[in-house]
Amino acid sequence: MVKIGVVTFPGSLDDHDAIRAVELAGATPVPLWHASDSLEGVDAVVLPGGFSYGDYLRCGAIARFSPVMSSVVEAANQGMPTLGICNGFQVLCESHLLPGAMIRNEQRHFVCKDQRLRVETKDTTWTCDFEAGEEITIVLKNGEGNYQASPETLKMLEDNNQVVFRYIDGNPNGSSHDIAGITNERGNVVGLMPHPEHNMEELTGPSLDGRKFFSSVLKFLEARV
Ligand SMILES: NC(=O)CC[C@H](N)C(=O)O
Numbered sequence: 001m002v003k004i005g006v007v008t009f010p011g012s013l014d015d016h017d018a019i020r021a022v023e024l025a026g027a028t029p030v031p032l033w034h035a036s037d038s039l040e041g042v043d044a045v046v047l048p049g050g051f052s053y054g055d056y057l058r059c060g061a062i063a064r065f066s067p068v069m070s071s072v073v074e075a076a077n078q079g080m081p082t083l084g085i086c087n088g089f090q091v092l093c094e095s096h097l098l099p100g101a102m103i104r105n106e107q108r109h110f111v112c113k114d115q116r117l118r119v120e121t122k123d124t125t126w127t128c129d130f131e132a133g134e135e136i137t138i139v140l141k142n143g144e145g146n147y148q149a150s151p152e153t154l155k156m157l158e159d160n161n162q163v164v165f166r167y168i169d170g171n172p173n174g175s176s177h178d179i180a181g182i183t184n185e186r187g188n189v190v191g192l193m194p195h196p197e198h199n200m201e202e203l204t205g206p207s208l209d210g211r212k213f214f215s216s217v218l219k220f221l222e223a224r225v
Helices: 015-025 067-077 087-094 151-159 211-224
Strands: 003-008 028-033 044-047 082-085 101-103 111-119 135-142 146-148 163-167 179-183 189-192
Touching: 003 015, 015 028, 015 211, 044 067, 044 087, 067 082, 082 087, 087 101, 087 189, 111 179, 146 179, 163 189
Parallel strands: 003 028, 003 044, 044 082, 082 189
Antiparallel strands: 101 146, 111 135, 111 163, 163 179, 179 189
């Protein structure tokens, strides 16, 4: 069975939901601890949401230096599917696995809402089960979700089809180009601010749109074997 690691940092909040999402998708979740550099032989990694190391300095800035991240960076550079959700996306940017950076939301408030998104590309390990142009609803909850990058980086992301998710029906935090999520050149590392792991079950939904993130990575991994 496919093994998907879920990292816990001190201050992680959504690692339990991410583990549950992996289980609901039919894979085996493997808890990974920030202080260990072992990835336990997993096939993919999720960096979950929360407040790693208390969000001190900048969100994700300390997590970047944890032992587990040195292994995640190495594995991701070799092609391992890696998903960063919210704080996880911030960690991916701080680790330079993804370009750009997150700053305070434009309105300086923590935002918590059901957010409409457009899936811009299915050419990633975490979106290959979507259709390009598909519109979905995913929970968004953060204080530092305002994605910024240099004009050159934004152009590169747009030209290479590396913008994976875009906010629609209004930009909730001031992100450049309405960017909600991006991928690396290879398409194996994806980061997004909204939380697919909270959109897996009817009882707690606003939607079931989170399921396709996990069916995508399973589809990718099963095709590879
Ligand atoms: N939901 C989250 O992961 C929050 C991320 C981060 N702590 C922020 O407020 O921006």
